[in-house]
Amino acid sequence: MGAAGLRALLDSVRYEVLPAKPTEDKVLAHVPRDVVVTVTASPVRGLEPTLDLTGRLAGHGYRVVPHVPARLLRDDAHLKEVVDRLRAAGVDDVFVPAGDADPPAGAYAGALPVLRRLTELGRPFTRVGVTGYPESHPLIHDDVTVQAMWDKREHATYIVSNLCFDPRVLGRWIVCIRRRDVSLPVHVGVAGPVQRAKLLAMATRIGVGESTRFLARHPSWFLRFATPGGYSPERLLTPAVAELTSPAAKVAGLHLFTFNQIAETERWRRALLDRLGA
Known part of the structure; x- marks a missing residue:
């Protein structure tokens, strides 16, 4: 059952990618069309790179989920503009975090007002995702993060x-x-199966704020990539597979943070699926 459960999780994956210049070519070269691709948004570069890459990948036949951070939206008119643009591209799934922009670009300081506004707009997206925090958020108490998920459940x-x-x-x-x-x-x-040296090299090229923002806030996480033998996602998934595949857990699949090591992530997934199949 452990192997079957892990196979099911690996068959239901989402790849989170950064909207950098090489990303489109990397996705086309390595990601099957049945894998969902989510596109992050940068508080420095704004929403435009995210929307642009989302439209291009959707045009290639991918199911794409753009991140639409509340703190990057200027006002209701900007939100409506983003909604219209995504709908025109065929997007029916968005992820709405609060975001890291400080100060916010406009009136939205958190995700809940944006979610409520989307509901008022007639729920233009079939699927809408929100954030959860298994490990404590550096600025928000655990009870508050759980309450936030409860407050957002209607939207x-x-x-x-x-x-x-x-x-x-x-x-x-x-x-x-x-x-x-x-x-x-x-x-x-x-x-994903990221190596610390490659992560550091990428951070040097495109900026820590683009690739390792939350790792910088959690230095203990970054150290995990330096463990003997390197980091492997199996170290988390294998011991937890029973809990993750329990019907009561309601786990829909895996969301893999690729850090734009897209080829390595897909190669790891395929190799593990092959081993589990054998």
Whole structure:
């Protein structure tokens, strides 16, 4: 059952990518069309690179989920403009975090007002994702993050969990939110098979703020990539597979943070699926 459960998780993946220049070619070269691609948004560069890459990838036949951080939206008119542009590109799924822009670009300081406004606009997207925090947020108390998911449940359709490296913490968090009647399905956030040297090289090229913002806020996470033998997602997934595949957990699949090491992530997934199949 462990192998079957892990195969099911690997068959239901989302790849999070950064809207950098090479990203489109990397996705086309390495990502199958049945894998969902999510596109991040930078508080420095704004929404335009995200919207542009989303439209191009959708034109290639991918199911694309753009990040639309509340703090990057100027006002209601800007939100409506973004909605119209995404709908014209065939997008029916968006991820709405609060975002890191400080100060915010406009009136939206958090995700909930944006979610409410989307509901008022007639729910233009079939699927809407919000953030969950298995490991404590550096600025927000755990009870507040769980309450936030509860408040958003009427406007969202799923949760994407932030990075977690401890299977026990992840399992406890899922049990906790279910006990608090947060019933939205969860896409479990897992770092892909990133190597520290490559992550550092990429950060040097495109800026830490584009690629490792949350790792910089959590230095203990960054150290995980320097463990003997390197980091491997199996170290999280294998011990947690029973909890993640329990019907009560309502885990919809994996959300893989690729850090734009897209070829390496897909190669790892295919190799593990082959081993599990054997």
